């Protein structure tokens with residue numbers, strides 16, 4: 343397992359060590375000791391989530407507020423997505439900046455999104471199965487979001503908005519500048 347820093351503090355790209363042989367492949371998809379040693383964090387994940395989506399589906403940008411904030415370790419089990427993490431940490435010098443990374447079942451790359459970030463992804467392949475570990479439990483009352491096409495964030499999602507499929511909820515997410523007033 344190797345980790346790669348990003349421009350946003352504590353937001354890491356993880357490259358797993360894959361053992362391939364004539365049968366196929368094996369890799370440790372998560373090892374708490376190695377993860378915390380390499381990141382210097384003390385993360386304990388408590389909930390795993392999985393979703394399947396067709397091409398163009400955009401889930402996000404989502405986050406949970408306050409004490410219910412979640413760090414997420416995300417990866418793709420099938421297909422390809424563009425995954426995006428936005429820094430919402432008020433004291434961060436990179437507040438409002440984002441990292442976008444293509445994750446796929448073939449690359450097996452993982453992406454760690456710390457607490458204090460909004461997170462979302464858009465599906466680039468015909469179908470994608472998305473799996474992620476969370477270090478805090480789901481709390482519906484603490485859920486919040488930001489419009490994916492907020493011009494302040496100016497995220498390049500790589501596909502036209504006309505091709506995107508969003509939930510009713512995600513079509514009505516607040517804007518970054520408005521939500522930051524509530525945090």
Ligand SMILES: Cc1cn([C@H]2C[C@H](O)[C@@H](COP(=O)(O)OP(=O)(O)O[C@H]3O[C@H](C)C(=O)[C@H](O)[C@H]3O)O2)c(=O)[nH]c1=O
Nearest residue numbers: 391393401402403404405414461462463479480481509
């Ligand atoms: C997130 C979550 C949802 N749910 C229920 C609530 C709804 O009845 C249903 C679908 O929820 P939602 O439409 O919010 O699912 P996504 O749009 O995939 O939401 C996720 O999207 C992006 C990618 C994220 O990073 C978040 O973890 C998460 O918000 O599952 C639960 O029961 N537990 C949960 O942890």
